[in-house]
Amino acid sequence: MRALIQRVSQASVSIDGQITGEIGQGLVILLGVRTGDTEEDVKFLAGKCAHLRIFADQNGKSNLSCLDVHGDVLVVSQFTLYGDTRKGRRPSFIEAAVPEISEPLYESFIRHTRDLGLKVESGVFGAMMQVELVNDGPVTLMLESK
Numbered sequence: 001m002r003a004l005i006q007r008v009s010q011a012s013v014s015i016d017g018q019i020t021g022e023i024g025q026g027l028v029i030l031l032g033v034r035t036g037d038t039e040e041d042v043k044f045l046a047g048k049c050a051h052l053r054i055f056a057d058q059n060g061k062s063n064l065s066c067l068d069v070h071g072d073v074l075v076v077s078q079f080t081l082y083g084d085t086r087k088g089r090r091p092s093f094i095e096a097a098v099p100e101i102s103e104p105l106y107e108s109f110i111r112h113t114r115d116l117g118l119k120v121e122s123g124v125f126g127a128m129m130q131v132e133l134v135n136d137g138p139v140t141l142m143l144e145s146k
Contacts, residue, residue, distance in 0.1 A: 001041040001105070001145040002081045004030040007054050011074045011133035013123040020129075021121030026071030028133050031109055032081030033102035034095050041145035042105055046112035049073070054139050066118060073113055076123040076131055077106050099126060 005027050012022040029049055050067050057063040066073065079102065083091035096102070103125045114120045123129045 001034060001037045001045050001109075002032040003045050003049055003143045004032075004078065004081060005049055005052070005054075005141050005143060006030075006133060007136045007139035008074075009134045009136045011131065013074060013076055013121075013129050013131050015124055015127050015129055020124055021074050023072035023074045023119070023121050025069065025136075026073050026118075027066050028074045028076070028131070029113075030076050030078035030081060031106060032078050033097040033105045034082055035097045035101070037097060037101075037105055037145065039105070039108060042108045042112055045143060045145045046109055046116060048143055050113060050116040050118055052141070052143070054141070067116065071118070073118050073120045074122065074131075074133075075106075075110050075113065075120060076129060077102070077125045 008028050010024050011028045012019050051065045053065050054062050055064040055069045079096040082096040083093055085091050106125055110120050110122055
């Protein structure tokens, strides 16, 4: 499982011009599920995202987590994180899990992140979405469960 996280000052996701999720300061998490991922991957990655210290403390050091700053989280499903571009000009998505496997794990990730105490908004699994964000820093990191 992969999570591309961005520290943001604000973000939203919309479908056909209708906002389905909107946050202030916090994290945008683009979440990709790989064939073979399990609930253990979900729990690990949700905890890692919530506790990752990438927000500035009073001294300007990246020493605080999203939980520490009472930040929000916007989770968007993103199977293209498993796009393989090593050959040819068209990405291969062979490593991405099929929707029957990835959607329940995506929903579980959202639940686990909420259970950790964060306010979580989300996109709609499998929908064509538009994501708007203001990347703060900019800070963008790739996290993986394996």
